[in-house]
Amino acid sequence: MSQIGGxxxxxxxxxxxxxxxxxxxxxxxxxxxxxxxxxxEPLSITQQLSFYAGLFLFYVGQGSPISYIGHHYLFSMHMLSQTILYLIVPILIWLGTPGWLVRVCMKNLVFRSLFSFFTRPLIALFMFNMLFSIYHMPFIMDYLMVNDVWLLVYHSVLLITAFFMWFPVFSPMPELNGLNDLKKMAYIFGNGVLLTPACALIIFADSIIYDMYGSVTVPFAHLSPLDDQQLGGVIMKVLQEIIYASTLAYIFFRWYRRERKDEDELDPIPSQESLTNQGGSWNRA
Incomplete structure (x- = not known):
């Protein structure tokens, strides 16, 4: 395999x-x-840009040369594609989705039952990370990579579970926002822990664990297949840490601003007039 596709x-x-x-x-x-x-419920410009950015990155991760090269040549590009699709795209799409649109879908009893079940935090958390880890088992991935139909099915299911996984954190519906900010931070931390074993298996492997990447000839890369494999694990882990850290910072500062706002409402700053009246009363005393 020495020629790039058309x-x-x-x-x-x-x-x-x-x-x-x-x-x-x-x-x-x-x-x-x-x-x-x-x-x-008008959409802000930020929400609209977020949704469009999610669509753009979905195409980058699934339909651009990154996807093709990752599927046929470089494992590192495959992991970059996976990071974009499962750790970035769902966040942007949820941020750009209005709550009323989800409510319309929830009017369907079947959709509401399935969606409410699969977006429960613990179920969503373990389902995505379990499927992601299973996908990167060598015999599973080697089989899927040469069976396009099953690969499409598995990737579709994995993408859906990624949306389920991010919903408890970025739910556009306040009535379904079952986690407070502190629990959301713990939820993100748990995601990072569960995703680590799959990355560690790839990073610290001392031999090629995926047959298809060990047998290709890459006409434009200077990495050995083993170095490319380890680089893929590093890309996934580093980008995962950046995304999760950014999400934690976003949630923390949002929680901090809300706490400050609540404190200000409970203990408002005295007006200049009240201070003047208080000063006059003290002088008379």
């Missing part, structure tokens, strides 16, 4: 068309929709 292999125009259609529908029916729910 344009359709590298850029996946079908997926690009799907992403564009989703972006158009979001703009037409969510951002500019005429429903009363939209009027009562």
């Amino acid at each position: 344009f359709f292999d590298l850029w996946n125009p079908v997926l690009l068309l799907i992403v564009v259609v989703i972006g158009y529908c979001y703009n037409r029916f969510v951002v500019k929709g005429n429903g009363s729910s939209t009027k009562s």
Whole structure:
């Protein structure tokens, strides 16, 4: 395997068309929709940009040369793609999703039952990390990489569970926001712990553990297959730490601002007039 694929292999125009259609529908029916729910819950520019950024990064991770090279040549690019798809895209999409849109979906009894069950914090936490770890078992990954249909199915399920996993942290619906900020920080910490074994297995392996990456010829890379494998584990772990640390900082400062606001409301700063009146009363005394 010494030749890079053609344009359709590298850029996946079908997926690009799907992403564009989703972006158009979001703009037409969510951002500019005429429903009363939209009027009562307008989307900010930040939310809109977050959703569009999530769509863009989804295409980068799944339909750009990063995905193609990661699937056929470099394990490190494969892990970069995985990090983008499962640790970044769901956050941005949830931040850009209005609560009313989820409420509309929750009117369906089947959807509500399944969604409420799979977004329970402990279930969502263990389900994603379990499937992610199973995926990176050598015999599982070697099988999936040569069976495109099953690979698509597994990646789709993994992406859905990634959305479930991030929902308790970035829920757009206050009524389904079951974790307070301190519990959310513990939840993120637990995610980091559960994801570590899969990364450690890859980083510290002293031999090629995935057959397909050990047998390819990479015409543009100067890394040995083993170095590429270890680099993939490092990329996943380092980016994971950055993303989780950023999420923890976001939650902490949001909690801190809310606590300060509550304190200010309970103990308001005295006005200048009240201070003057207090001063006059002290002088008369």
